[in-house]
Amino acid sequence: MIPVSPLDDLELALRMGDIADHITGPRFRALDLRVREKPDRTPVTDADTAVETAVREALRSARPHDSFAGEETGGSVTEGRTWLVDPIDGTKNFLRGVPVWATLIALLQDGRPTVGVISAPALYSRWWAAAGRGAWLRRGPAGSAPLPLRVSARKSLADAYLSTTSTRTWDVFHSRAAYLRLAEECWEDRAFGDFLQHCMVAEGTLDIAAEPVVNPWDIAAVQVLVTESGGACTDLRGGTPQGGTGALSANPQLHRLALKVLSTAAGPGTT
Structure with a gap:
């Protein structure tokens, strides 16, 4: 298997975020949104399953040797490289029309997260990070300049x-x-x-x-x-x-x- 650079993985994760946004955006507040209840009594919408299926298929094509685990379609973390996807984190908000929800995409390498993308199109926000490459936020339309992130300095x-x-x-x-x-x-x-x-x-x-x-x-x-x-x-x-x-x-x-x-x-x- 040809080695993949962290920046290549990050670029791929960002593209997966674009795929998710193209699905979730039109389904948010859609009058025909379909919702069912899972065994644990949490809701899942047709947008959840559509996003996870699309991202899983795209990752299978781009990284055929990597594992995949998602909230809706299953899978497990394995040794080596595993992609984790939460198609809509905040599904209750999504189905009620509250704009605080996002698609979460991460790459784990030997159990350690090395790439993360959080895409919240209804908030016009996307956060991302890669190990050793810093953390960033783009607020506004695609093409807006990203801002570097830093935690607060409060001590008490x-x-x-x-x-x-x-x-x-x-x-x-x-x-x-x-x-x-x-x-x-x-x-x-x-x-x-x-x-x-x-x-x-x-x-x-x-x-x-x-x-x-x-x-x-x-x-x-x-x-x-x-x-x-x-x-x-x-x-x-x-x-x-x-x-x-x-x-x-x-x-x-x-x-x-x-x-x-x-x-x-x-x-x-x-x-």
């Missing part, structure tokens, strides 16, 4: 702006009490949710993003974005977020402080 939880996805999930997967303790120590908290909060950490407009449960396709793209912007992105115990046991993004100092607070949880379901 008392000055930190915190976000999560849903406080209800903390009851099930970690500890609502632990999250509320963290919120009480921070300057302010909101629920920007999903991909957006981690992207905002990478931008430096938000200081901490914390959620108690993630899937690999939820976190891989934003993990490399946060890391390349100078931050840390781990699970709630300081390990890899690929294991599903939550995600915590922040600058290194706030990350250490937030981990300490969250570690006081007694266990899942603690209130």
Whole structure:
């Protein structure tokens, strides 16, 4: 197999983002949008499945030796190179007409994210990063100049702006009490949710993003974005977020402080 450069992989991921945008854009707020409920009671739309199928086929053509794992059509992370795709992160927003949703595309090499693209066409925004190449944001139409990203420099939880996805999930997967303790120590908290909060950490407009449960396709793209912007992105115990046991993004100092607070949880379901 011919070696592929990180920039070639990034360029491919950006092209996959274009493919996704061409599908999701016309289906957003479409009157004939089809929605069904998956066994875990989360919704999936015809746009989700169309994006994942199109991206999977395009990647199979461009990188036939790579593995693929997606939220809707399955697959698993293997040794070597695996592409991860979340066709629409924020499906509930998408089907309700809320513009906060995005396609997430990431490349894992031996389990480590090396390329990430987060494309949010309804927000006119696209974030991307590659290992050793920095993190970037393009806001506006294609062709707009990208901006380099850097996490905030705040040092104290008392000055930190915190976000999560849903406080209800903390009851099930970690500890609502632990999250509320963290919120009480921070300057302010909101629920920007999903991909957006981690992207905002990478931008430096938000200081901490914390959620108690993630899937690999939820976190891989934003993990490399946060890391390349100078931050840390781990699970709630300081390990890899690929294991599903939550995600915590922040600058290194706030990350250490937030981990300490969250570690006081007694266990899942603690209130």
